[in-house]
Amino acid sequence: MQSKKQVIERASFSGIWPEKTVDFMKIALLKDPPNASLEEARGEAEMVIFGAIDNLLAKTGVKVGDIGILIVNCSIFNPIPSLASIIVNHYKLKHDIASYSLGGMGCTASIWAIGMANKLLQVHNNTYALVVSTENISQNCYLGIDRSKILINSLFRVGGAAILLSNRPSDCKTSKYQLIHAVSTHNASSDTSYNCIFQEEDKQGFRGVTITKDLLVSAKNAISLNLITLGPLILPLSEKILFLLHFMKGKLGRGKSKSHVPKFSVAIDHFFPHLLGGRPVLDELQKVLGFRDEEMEAPRMTLLRFGNTSSSTVWYEIAYSEAKGRIKKGDRLWQMAFGSGFKCCSIIWKATRTVDGYEKTNPWSEEIDKFPILMDSSGQFPYLFEG
Known part of the structure; x- marks a missing residue:
């Protein structure tokens, strides 16, 4: 098991994340006492979500204007505006995008979202569907003594993934x-x-x-x-x-x-x-x-x-x-x-x-x-x- 400082050092050494993201990780992980504010939770979500999407767009070369469907899932953190709106705002996605935020769906949500995107792609022609999956723990650590609830504190870690689906025939040659x-x-x-x-x-x-x-x-x-x-x-x-x-x-x-x-x-x-x-x-x-x-x-x-x-x-x-x-x-x-x-x-x-x-x-x-x-x-x- 790595210490918090080791996690920061590894993130910095990898070269995957920009310096501002690593700086935020330092604040989020090393702050004592921890800050469970809505601002920190939103910052944690944005760090994971934007990092995953940035990597995906850089790797695929897809333009944000070509994304016609957006599905984002996070089971336990559902802010206002929604996570889907946060993504639309940050990347300036087009105004007629079909966007959905899935909350409370648990660990199945990402696979469920893929099935949902598949159905939507059958009626939205020549477009891309972006599926973003994450979880958020900043505000969701259980602070009581009920043993049936304590398990969640040790089960979950923050992670994130961004997946791009396409129904464009030309993408058959490059898709995995x-x-x-x-x-x-x-x-x-x-x-x-x-x-x-x-x-x-x-x-x-x-x-x-x-x-x-x-x-x-x-x-x-x-x-x-x-x-x-x-x-x-x-x-x-x-x-x-x-x-x-x-x-x-x-x-x-x-x-x-x-x-x-x-x-x-x-x-x-x-x-x-x-x-x-x-x-x-x-x-x-x-x-x-x-x-x-x-x-x-x-x-x-x-x-x-x-x-x-x-x-x-x-x-x-x-x-x-x-x-x-x-x-x-x-x-x-x-x-x-x-x-x-x-x-x-x-x-x-x-x-x-x-x-x-x-x-x-x-x-x-x-x-x-x-x-x-x-x-x-x-x-x-x-x-x-x-x-």
Whole structure:
């Protein structure tokens, strides 16, 4: 774990951020006592969001006037004017842009936003959709003593990602990926799922997010429903037949055979699940879906290096595989995210080209050679659920 001073030194040495941004990071990280004002929270959001967008525009060469759709998500920080308005104002985006701010969506918001952008691009021709995902913690540290709320203080870190989608035919030659499928599952109709992650005040009036003992069950149910929808879209015929045979065997009462879970690894080359729940959830997903250790390396190393950056986490995972030079033309990538509601979302991408392993703006570029690092498998995720 790096100290705050080490984080500042690394940010300055990387050369990625301009000096004024590093100066703001010094103020935000090193101020004692911490300042949880609205001004500081907005400054934190702008630092992350503008940095991600600046890097994206510089890398793609896209002009801001060509962006026709803007979707920004931050679950717990929703200022007035909105984050979408902050971006429109800063970059002077055109007045008829279709803009949306998603709040309260939890860790699934980025993948949900990609699916939303995909639908919007089907009715807005010849344009770009900019999706920006972040989280904000300046005003959202829990200050009470309720154990079911304290966990959030150690779970999340600030992160950010900016993604550009296009429906312009000319961009097929330069894009990294083609969006193949977007599948979303929303279980908020279930009271148990709805209440398992819940923002509220404690008895002393301190605001926090409660995580209940029902989280893992709600997550399992949401993921199962998502897989039922996704499976027929991506699985080969052989796996579909095998699943049907097991299903029929169970219906006919022939033996006590366990239900067959298709091996999604036969249809997917890279798996990038969200990190909610830490190693135990990653272990279970690997076991159930049939992925090899190398295919789970990106999420495990992201958990170790960056922790849970909420909705942007799955983009840090893709960046890891890109920095390792593992994304080859034709590969299929699966991003899965789950979070409050309870929701589960999946996105399937197809690599349209082999992705260059070195990219200066990749968050792993300065240290990718140090990974993977062997993780201690003896530890358990410190859940502190309410009783």
